[in-house]
Amino acid sequence: MTFATQKHRTPPAVAATDVWTPGDEIEMDALIAACSLVAQADGWVTPDERQRMVDRMRRSPAVAVFGVQEVLLGFETLNERFDRDLDDGVAAAETAVRRLRGRAGPARLLVQTACAVAEADGGFDAEERDVVLRLCVLLDLAPGGFEIVADQGRRP
Numbered sequence: 001m002t003f004a005t006q007k008h009r010t011p012p013a014v015a016a017t018d019v020w021t022p023g024d025e026i027e028m029d030a031l032i033a034a035c036s037l038v039a040q041a042d043g044w045v046t047p048d049e050r051q052r053m054v055d056r057m058r059r060s061p062a063v064a065v066f067g068v069q070e071v072l073l074g075f076e077t078l079n080e081r082f083d084r085d086l087d088d089g090v091a092a093a094e095t096a097v098r099r100l101r102g103r104a105g106p107a108r109l110l111v112q113t114a115c116a117v118a119e120a121d122g123g124f125d126a127e128e129r130d131v132v133l134r135l136c137v138l139l140d141l142a143p144g145g146f147e148i149v150a151d152q153g154r155r156p
Contacts, residue, residue: 019105020065027110028066030100032074033093034114034135039075040082040089041118041127050079053117062113097138107139111146 020027039045039053054072057063063071082089100107114135118128129148136143 019109020062021106022065024106026096026099027103027106028071029074029096030106030110031062031066031113032071032078033096034110035071035075035117036078036082037090037093037097037131037135038114038118038128039079040086041125041131043086045079045082056117060113060117062109094134094138097135101139107141108145111135111139111141115146115148 035053035057039049045053054075057071057075058068078089078093081092097110100110111132114132115124118124118132132146132148133143135141136146136148
């Protein structure tokens with residue numbers, strides 16, 4: 001499943017130590033999905049929120065690996081899906097994230113990127129934290145490694 005509808009360009013070269021794999025559609029779709037889930041954390045995205053999320057994504061080093069235009073196109077496509085049917089959008093996004101399960105490096109980087117995107121506006125609200133905790137569950141990662149603390153009595 002790819003959220004971007006355009007053919008992918010060859011991404012810029014990256015260092016051998018980077019854990020994202022340029023051109024890997026599974027990783028790119030998971031990144032798009034995680035950013036969309038963070039954007040949709042409170043159940044809707046206003047035009048102002050959408051623009052702030054796009055601005056955050058443009059500054060993300062992870063996005064540069066896959067190509068800013070491709071990621072932004074995928075983000076908009078998935079968010080349109082959320083707008084049409086929230087449950088379908090969440091299911092599609094979670095499926096894309098789950099495909100990274102077992103790929104430790106990209107999975108950890110995905111959660112780190114989601115945290116950075118959530119914190120980019122100066123805050124990390126409860127809904128965004130819950131999304132990041134859910135990402136950890138989907139990827140079978142311990143949230144303690146990301147210094148995320150769940151509320152007592154709540155499960156992601």
